[in-house]
Amino acid sequence: MKRTSRDIRTENRYDVLRHIIAESPVSRQQLAAATGLSLATVATLVGELLDFGMLVEGGYEDSDGGRPRGLVAVNAAGGALIGVDVAETYIHVELFDLALTVLARADEELRPGERDAARLVGRIAAAVADVVERSAVAADRVLGVGVSMPGQVDREGGVSVYAANWNWHDVPLLDLLAEHLPYPLHLDNPLRASTVAEQWFGAARGRGDAIVVNLGTGVGAGLALGGALHRGVTNSAGEWGHTTLVLDGRLCHCGNHGCVETYVGAPAIMRTLGELSPDSPLLHPDDQTATIEALGRALADGDPVAAQVVRETARYLGAALADLVNLLNPEVIVVSSWVATALGEPLLVEVREAVARRALRRPFASVEIVLCPIPTNPVSLGAATFALEGSLAAMKSKHHRTPAANGGRGSPS
Amino acid sequence: MKRTSRDIRTENRYDVLRHIIAESPVSRQQLAAATGLSLATVATLVGELLDFGMLVEGGYEDSDGGRPRGLVAVNAAGGALIGVDVAETYIHVELFDLALTVLARADEELRPGERDAARLVGRIAAAVADVVERSAVAADRVLGVGVSMPGQVDREGGVSVYAANWNWHDVPLLDLLAEHLPYPLHLDNPLRASTVAEQWFGAARGRGDAIVVNLGTGVGAGLALGGALHRGVTNSAGEWGHTTLVLDGRLCHCGNHGCVETYVGAPAIMRTLGELSPDSPLLHPDDQTATIEALGRALADGDPVAAQVVRETARYLGAALADLVNLLNPEVIVVSSWVATALGEPLLVEVREAVARRALRRPFASVEIVLCPIPTNPVSLGAATFALEGSLAAMKSKHHRTPAANGGRGSPS
Incomplete structure (x- = not known):
């Protein structure tokens, strides 16, 4: 639990390498500006990464007449x-x-x-x-x-x-x-x-407090707080899918009623579709993936039933995300996993409106809600x-x- | 956001002084054992606190024949x-x-x-x-x-x-x-x-992840995560009172419906009492404090209506605390403020049972739920x-x- 100078050195190493991977080639001066570390610290860290073979020296930065600044790049090999x-x-x-x-x-x-x-x-x-x-x-x-x-x-x-x-x-x-x-x-x-991937390469990069919400068959939240993954005392933090949204609501496989997961997970979205339109051709009763993907395509085609399912899902998801906004006051919420990919920006548009209706003004004004930008x-x-x-x-x-x-x-x- | 070696030094100072205040007089060796810091680091930090006049040297520890160990104590004056x-x-x-x-x-x-x-x-x-x-x-x-x-x-x-x-x-x-x-x-x-008071002098001392829940007219949660206060990006974190417990439930003054606060704040407890027993002599319609204190006294006297109100309140509070357990996986939850003081351990007994019914097994097994131990x-x-x-x-x-x-x-x- 106790953070030491060694932890700080390791985190600074992460930070410098993260910037180099994103911006290669880059000068030590640019790295110092981007990370807030001193030039001396950056030079030491870059030296270590060069020694370790993770970086290569590569060319010089254009300079306005001053001494040319050496660039470093990640050594892919x-x-x-x-x-x-x-x-x-x-x-x-x-x-x-x-x-x-x-x-x-x-x-x-x-x-x-x-x-x-x-x-x-x-x-x-x-x-x-x-x-x-x-x-x-x-x-x-x-x-x-x-x-x-x-x-x-x-x-x-x-x-x-x-x-x-x-x-x-x-x-x-x-x-x-x-x-x-x-x-x-x-x-x-x-x-x-997926949370650490967002921290290094995605929408949480450079953000102090970020939440990555995974929407799949199950749902959960990865919490990157103060720049570090919040794990909890037994590495079990993030069970947002099993927080209560509707006391005494839908039965969840965890044994409780009204969990977030029972309203916004893939089976829950299928259920919402089945309730709104029992005979919908979008419904593939034994196939979550096929149903969610059919919904996504229908949404793009302007199908009114699909739009209604997404609106209803966004009402639940928006309330559950507003809880995270009010409790944790993050800078960004990244919506990730295959359900989010299938329903995409049309879902996010509805979700942002639903969060706006429920979150407190001050924390809402400072949060961005985005789809996972990582293409792989x-x-x-x-x-x-x-x-x-x-x-x-x-x-x-x-x-x-x-x-x-x-x-x-x-x-x- | 970035933590520096200076931050670590400051946090180590906090940690050492916290132990000295709690254990005065204490040897540097005991401080090193209690904080996990090296003896050299402890000696430096103690030296600084002595220079600053915050500590005094005071006596020697009994030793088994070795060199006597000097003790330091907080300099109250x-x-x-x-x-x-x-x-x-x-x-x-x-x-x-x-x-x-x-x-x-x-x-x-x-x-x-x-x-x-x-x-x-x-x-x-x-x-x-x-x-x-x-x-x-x-x-x-x-x-x-x-x-x-x-x-x-x-x-x-x-x-x-x-x-x-x-x-x-x-x-x-x-x-x-x-x-x-x-x-x-x-x-x-x-x-x-109240959260920082628990970190220094109360039930969160020495705990990595702790949550302090304030039960008053309004309710909220202070989050001490990884040993530090989690503030969020605009210092607004902790609005647990405005997370949704019952979607479309009771109207809250924030404009939403079903917020935790509308079920467990003092006015909510009065409402629960009024619904269960509209003519109860415990009810002081225009006085929250008198009503909650009357409930607390009646509870101690074994009054069945009071017991029922507390059971119903604990059902809501337990579900809302289980959300914190599942999401954040803390080591301790401290229940604080005047409503908690008035209803005391009888409320906590019911709450622990309600949390046990709703929290996931692994995070529940590692959390303690206690009343605020600070007497002032x-x-x-x-x-x-x-x-x-x-x-x-x-x-x-x-x-x-x-x-x-x-x-x-x-x-x-």
Whole structure:
């Protein structure tokens, strides 16, 4: 819990690299201006990142007659990061270079009931080995692997504490994976993975207080407060889907009534559609994805039933987001995940109006509500970002002669 | 937003002094163990606090034959702090020594409609001058004055942005006060004042993530996350009273329906009593305080109507607190303010059961729900604590020769 000077140094490293990735090539002076750090601090941090092979020197800035300023850029080939998004029905793996460009992808389907941990671990490991091989990246350049697992995870211990889909309790996932994979490993869940992706590469970049709301089958909120992920005392924060919107309302699978999730998750939107128009051709009773995508298309075509479903959903979602605005006073709320992608800006327009009706004036005036701007899968990107953060936290400058502490499991050799 | 090494040093100062105030006299070794800081860091921080006159050396610890360990204690006479709690109907001022013992108090009644800013400022200034005089503390020993104002405040600018009771908009309160008072001045609101009091002296001390819920006429939540007060982007965070518990429910004075405040604030509890038992002798239709206090006494006497009102209130309050547990995963929730004091542990017993029914298992298992343990007014104590924090943040060690930066307004001498 206690923050140390070492934490500050690590966060400054994040901050500098984040700017370099976004703005490459960039001068140390520009970095100092963008981060608020002193030029001396930036020079030290850039020096460390150069030593570590994460950056390269590249050219000079145009200057008005003064001494030319050297530019640095991210060294795309300086390392590789792997992000794994494990969900109910698939394993999705991406290997990134240090510019966060995808070099290789692997997709595995999971059948319902495929719940044996050793088997699942074997399939994850095989998919990771596959992307390493296909991208032709040398194994010793892989800086780490981030794994996003649904459900509750013990990040420090690398344990999947509870995963409803597979009825897993306390599966030591990273220990099992470490038997197959010689890389530093990092575990977290999709909510926090997509939030860290927004912090590094998306709409939360440079924002002090940001909330990332995931709208899928389930719903939840990632909280980036004071620039850092708020995890809570047992890494369980963000269960916004299980906050009460309608006391004694719709029954939720968690056992309660009236949870936000029962009004704005994909099954809830299907239910709203079914109630408004039981015979709608948009309704695919056994297929959430098909229904939500049909709704999205119908919305674009000006279909009045689709518009009404979205308006009703926005009424619920707006009230639930207004709660976050009033309680947490964030600078930005990012609406993410596949339901948000399918319903898009037409949903957001209605949602902003609904939030305006319910939020207090002062916090509402200072919040932006936007769709996730990340064009690829934010969960595997975020999982890879956990690996990047892990390698930055474990980095030792050459000035230190002590053996490197390792933030993850295993060793990059 | 960016945290610097200087912020860390200030927070470490807070942490060390907090422990010394609680445990005086105490050795540097004990402080290092309690705070997790190195002995060298503790020695430096203690040295600074000694130089500044906030501590005194005092005696030696019993030791098992080793070198005796010097003890330090808070120097109660080393400075004075003033906390001002301005509310709808009163101004309450307390002057504390550095052991946070009250040396003098002043109380002023405010009549409804007494809304002239210059007049109110004059009355606050007179009350402050009065406690300084009566406590016989030299003016140059007053380290600062903290003022808690209801409503929305701009802490940095010292402005009362909006105070509903007086229909104030953007009143530059600290600039007005500075014309009368030669002390560093600090402004915030009662929610954050009572939260910082819990962090320093109450149930949130040493807890990473804590929530302080104020139950009064209005209700709100102070959020101490990652050890620091979460303020939000416009210092408006904590409006938990205006989150939705019952969509389309009871009308709230904020214009919405179904806000938490309309079910658990004092007027809401009166309404619940009136609905359950319209002719109850507990009901004082024009007097919230008398009604809530009568309920509290009847509860202690085993009155069945009182028990039913508390059970119904706990059902609402439990659902609303479960939302905080699920969303923020705190280590402790402190229930504070006068309604909580009046209804006490019988309310808490029902509330814990209601939260257990609604919160998710993992975050519920790690949260404690307690009454505010601070025996005096936590708002004026918290306001004085803002002054203490301000003087610690502005403190310069003797090793620095630069002129002292001043965290507040005005100057202590």
